[in-house]
Amino acid sequence: MNANPKFIAAAAHVDEAAVQPLPASRKVYVQGSRADLRVPMREISQSDTPASFGAEKNPPIWVYDCSGPYTDPAAKIDIRSGLAPLREKWIEERGDTDRLSGPSSRYGQERLADSKLAELRFNLKRDPRRAKAGANVSQMHYARKGIITPEMEFVSIRENLRRAEYLESLLATGPMGKRLHELMGRQHPGESFGASIPKEVTPEFVRSEVARGRAIIPNNVNHPESEPMAIGRNFLVKINANIGNSAIGSSIAEEVDKMTWAIRWGGDTVMDLSTGKHIHETREWIVRNSPVPIGTVPIYQALEKVDGKAEELTWEIFRDTLIEQAEQGVDYFTIHAGVRLPYIPMTANRMTGIVSRGGSIMAKWCLSHHKESFLYDHFEDICEIMKAYDVAFSLGDGLRPGSIYDANDEAQLSELKTLGELTTLAWKHDVQVMIEGPGHVPMQLIKENMELELEACHEAPFYTLGPLTTDIAPGYDHITSGIGAAQIGWYGTAMLCYVTPKEHLGLPDKDDVKDGIITYKIAAHAADLAKGHPGAQIRDNALSKARFEFRWDDQFNLGLDPDKAKLFHDETLPQEGAKLAHFCSMCGPHFCSMKITQDVRDFAAKHGVSDQAALKKGMEVKAVEFVKSGAEIYKKA
């Protein structure tokens, strides 16, 4: 693990596993109101229903696609050049930014001037942008002025996932079209705990949510490669994947590979938590190649700059770091400005003290100087930087509980209230904000977290790590936390930060990243279903229909991880024919429980009966048929 080959820019290449198309999937773009506004989705095609089940046409379904151009065979991928800057023109057109002549941070300039770094540096040919003097380039600022940006329109199309078109397409599939339309469009009413989810997301709705602070679109003007997405309780629940090397592991190439791997499986944003050498260069490679927003925790890098001595941190060093990263294109910053001096003693009687790295650094600084946190004192100065590049705040929960024991304690809740005050302050500057949340919380205390956040932070999007619902399963904390994540997502959390199986034990590798992502896609989707997000059930319905009709390949392809589903199936029944067989690998040919209902349904259709009474009557006739044709139902293999 520790012996990585030296990374050389000239030899950098994309991870081949990240550019394979997913089975039966095609990248499609939905055209918006302007030629350069093309919203990517993944179209999953399906086979027809077998004749024995009614020979229906099953139109393709569209699913949310975070993978960017990597899964588009038409795209030319060269990570040495980075992705195409699809938002460049939109930003340019607004006319409120200037091109600088190179980085304006001292550190950015130093790194650029360091010839020893040349061989591993990403070769960026354009200069950073910054707001013109006095301008505010945040999406929130535009939204509050009533402007619908292309980013907002992009988000609206993306969130709708062509649901209306899909349901419409079912009506045209033949005589059973109406039935199919009802079948696939049906969804259980949700319980959204006060969310305001529209049936159809309009660009104006996106604008109003961003203006209100209830959603953010993290899109730094220096990350024009990013495909806009929204984080807010009235949109689909999103997930974040953490990557990043540490002093004791992994190289630049490995981190870029983790990013492309994470978005392939559905990471909506990626946080680069690197703490080793070459943080600056690693980040550049990641941002230039990422179609999803990138978040960081700038204090990690600031600490590297003072050789790990927290007490030597200064506002000036931190400020320079913010500018350095903002000019690279980081879309959101975790800022632990809520770790205030008076709260630190509240952690003294905790079981696990301060477990947030950022929180710990700030606590040490506050204690060393016995002064209020410079992040808190300089909060409005930070806002000035955020709005000059459109970086969103992710207000860090530096005092989050690190154990069930410490859940919902005074330190945590005091910090949350401060985060609410800081939200108001950021909004005064039209700066976008989300709020980070715990952590380790037993189930009965999860809802309180959500309710307190909504109240204290005025519905700013909540962004939680898990929470883990028990501490007793190291090695399985993707699961202990997936349970909590599904619940808090249901209650209103807008983005769930994944936890991998390696949590508490080590740094995730690519397998762990995938396990974390899939677990959190499950949690997020379960939350969407429970909230009653319109159309969320379409994919469940399609997959269940495929399952019922023994369309095995469709069942794999419609799932979150077609590769694993197919692999597991093939372990038991490897023959290709088995994937069309009318029985499955658990029950064998004798015991198939899916076929019986089809017989009942066939009968009803054949005799034109549709209500229960007629159906009941039909059963009597059916009984005779069953006896006659019984052998057909439990066909031998």
Next chain:
Amino acid sequence: MNANPKFIAAAAHVDEAAVQPLPASRKVYVQGSRADLRVPMREISQSDTPASFGAEKNPPIWVYDCSGPYTDPAAKIDIRSGLAPLREKWIEERGDTDRLSGPSSRYGQERLADSKLAELRFNLKRDPRRAKAGANVSQMHYARKGIITPEMEFVSIRENLRRAEYLESLLATGPMGKRLHELMGRQHPGESFGASIPKEVTPEFVRSEVARGRAIIPNNVNHPESEPMAIGRNFLVKINANIGNSAIGSSIAEEVDKMTWAIRWGGDTVMDLSTGKHIHETREWIVRNSPVPIGTVPIYQALEKVDGKAEELTWEIFRDTLIEQAEQGVDYFTIHAGVRLPYIPMTANRMTGIVSRGGSIMAKWCLSHHKESFLYDHFEDICEIMKAYDVAFSLGDGLRPGSIYDANDEAQLSELKTLGELTTLAWKHDVQVMIEGPGHVPMQLIKENMELELEACHEAPFYTLGPLTTDIAPGYDHITSGIGAAQIGWYGTAMLCYVTPKEHLGLPDKDDVKDGIITYKIAAHAADLAKGHPGAQIRDNALSKARFEFRWDDQFNLGLDPDKAKLFHDETLPQEGAKLAHFCSMCGPHFCSMKITQDVRDFAAKHGVSDQAALKKGMEVKAVEFVKSGAEIYKKA
């Protein structure tokens, strides 16, 4: 997978992986009121707190242990002889059973007489027992007569897990004993949704719960090898593991290995769902070697007896199967007596029809004959058999939903009401009952399932499969369902039937069994915590304390899967010394966030300050200290 070596009884041997002691663990027995009443627990020892964290003694903790004698180095394990019949004397003493002269079922006699089976038959030397004419040997019957059986006392000791002794032991650990006592004993108040969980479980409480029907102790008089356990909403949440071969896979040896593997990791009961040849013989091997209750679905075997032709099933064949299995020692039977003729048409418009194998068989029978189910019609005849051996009902949910689409529909809820009526009928016979539940249910509909069950079935224990909270993740249904299981366990479900990653795709192998078990142990424990089960948080507290103090080995050993935790950790930091290092593998030496709190705590202790005001004052002094000794906190590796 399909090419299993032929199983030969003479060569049968225990799976070596199942008899290794778990790290730092010791099998202990808590003595009850009689010499032969010894309740097994697992004692996990811990190392002392390092000097830098206060050099505390950390007494061992006791955890629930399902693994039976397999993890007792003092036990002689030979699966050809089976386990020692620890309850034999208790059953004998009650004087209400007769020894039969061999099996009384026709099928049991045939198999015994079949010389071709000799080489794979378990060599059982004792004859089956049955209640004397007119007697009722169910635990419920004794309970209702006011008798506290040794089984009930066993359960009470087991459920308490020596919590009181553990907390007491902390007081004796030295000057910090009182702090430790408070620290480890603290627990968040739970929300139990109307459960009545006592602080300490007395034998009388167990009796009253069994008498009331709110808990069951599944312990067939022909399974004297079993260690009594209770399933009920006022006890710890239990989990079940399904094993079983099918026509297309796995052998007797493989199934016995799955059973010993499942109980090693925490399966509280095991269901043998075999459907291939040699069901009878496979079951005998499993029951004779199982310290946990065994459940079956007798209709599977009955169907084999009529060559898979459901319409040829008869009450006589089924009845003979019940007796056959009851005399082998099966502890609970899934009986799909709620699949009534009038409910079958209600499934015609479902997305996935009838997905329960047993439900499907009974539906086919009802349709073929156009008659009411013989299970329903003969329900009281079945009760007569159950009470003659003390087999508990697990009333099957043959009409459970097989997709999110079908959740909580008319068919499902109609069946549930019938299960409630059958519960009342079974209780009339003093027969123990639990109720099976779904299935596939989105989160917002889970609670309704629990509430309807409690009401319709008069608080008979609910036993649910998952539920799966989304259909879109084949290959990960242990997780889609673990999310639902944790919630329904919290709401009041008494036992959670595991789902493995292979669900919908194939038969689980040993790895899948372990993944399923650990996921469900997490769900069950998260539920115990959320309900506020007394002492449930002790293990979380102990593990968190170990984590905070960088006692890595203790952290692994206190977890549900020490092997995997250690493996994951060692991938990043393989050196033995690293497991004692004061930093962890995620943050590296510079960024350790655990140490800071210890510094604050040390300061408070040293200066004898304990309240916030004094602590705050202390901070000022501390600030000076920090500056002086700063380098010590972020020690270089």
